[in-house]
Amino acid sequence: MRDVVLSESSYRQGQRDARDWDGAAVSYAQALKHKPKQANLWVQLGNVQRERRAMEEALAAYRRADQIQPDEADTLHQLARTMRAMGDKAGAAQVYGRVLKIAPTLSAAQREAVVLEAELRPPPTEPRLPSHLAAIVLGTVGGHCNASCPHCPTGKAETAWVPRTEMPWALFTRLIDEIVDLGIVVSGRVSFGLFGDGLLDSMVVERAAYIRRRMPDVNLIVNTNAAAFNRVKHGPLRDYISTMAVHCESLVPATYNHLMSPLRLERVLPKIEEILDAFPGKVWVSTPVSRLNKDEMPALRAWFLERGVRKVNVVPISSRCAEDRTVFNAMAFDPQPVRCRASILDDLIVDCDGQILMCCNDFQRLESVGNLKAQSLEDTLTGMRRFKVAQLLENGGHASLTTCSRCFADSPT
Secondary structure (H helix, E strand, O other), rough: HHHHHHHHHHHHHHHOOOOOHHHHHHHHHHHHHHOOOOOHHHHHHHHHHHHOOOOOHHHHHHHHHHHHOOHHEEEEEEEHHHHHHHHHHHHHHHHHHHHHHOOOOOOHHHHHHHHHHHHHHHOOOOOOOOOOOEEEEOOOOOOOOOOOOOOOOOOOHHOOOOOOOOOOOOHHHHHHHHHHHHHHHHHHEEEEEEOOOOHOOOOOHHHHHHHHHHOOOOEEEEEEEEOOOHHHHHHHHHHHOEEEEEOOOOHHHHHHHOOOOOOOHHHHHHHHHHHHHHHHOOEEEEEEOOOOOOOHHHHHHHHHHHOOOOEEEEEOOOOOOOOOOOHHHHOOEEEEEEOOOOHHEEEEEEEOOOEEEEEOOOOOOOOOOOOOOOHHHHHHHOOOHHHHHHHHHHHOHHOOHHHOOEEEEOOOO
């Protein structure tokens, strides 16, 4: 009988690993008919239901696990996350309170609770220092990229004047130190690679080590198309980063060579395979889907997942605020204007020369909200420019911002 139980457990685990969420949900439901009081099975069912976007079912599963085995930090953490995702922020705040009483050092719950507290606060009526940043995106190499994709402004005339130099070490360390010294919580991620490829930075390993030393719990990501990967040089990153995010738009040579020109699949694919080998469990693939690659998405996803990729993130294509949307419009399925809320300023976007930008799609750097060469981080974050832009976004004034007026993205597919 024990062998049968182990076999069923392995089967469910296999379904989860294969992202067969529907099948896993059925398997967990069947297992719970025989073991209705096994709390961990209810938690796993909740996790699977959340992946299926069946939020009510996920909530019910986590609540059942909490009834069977109260005051388990992981159960309560998942319950709080689900309540927040469903819009019950006040209820989620109470559950986060329970989590942090049980496990006060649970860093992910700490970060999420800080963000939720900020969300529940009334909108500011004057500039103030934020308690958290959702993400820090660092352009450590400026607009230096070894690809010039047809739907991206990088490498085109419209961004020719954008700096393509490395962020000075003194500027980089001062920024990180100021964030830490101001007590600002980074709830999401720190990432290298804004308008360029993170692996083109000659100091990428040293920067990653510095961030890991100053922010030991942060989710640290390097964004790359893999073409610049060198195992000897970049292998040490595995000790510091959380994720190597690989941008790959196709595994069909002709399609890849067009979408990621001038890169060639026959040269880059071996580099991707090296990364998969060098960073087991840490690779995440990002693929913008368009009319040119849509038919291969199932095969592309399967190929990467079979090789141990943690996640394949298929995302709608964006215009990246380009002046000319002809190529984007031809590739997109149903382009729509993007109208962000002021919450995008919860991300700190810093390019190589210290310019702080409103948005990571501002490839022409038209909407600066500060400059770390002339100001401290505190002065920038509490400056009137940033505050006024936030008010403008909250009040629907996107047309008055050049970048926002050009921002289009495909409908989610």
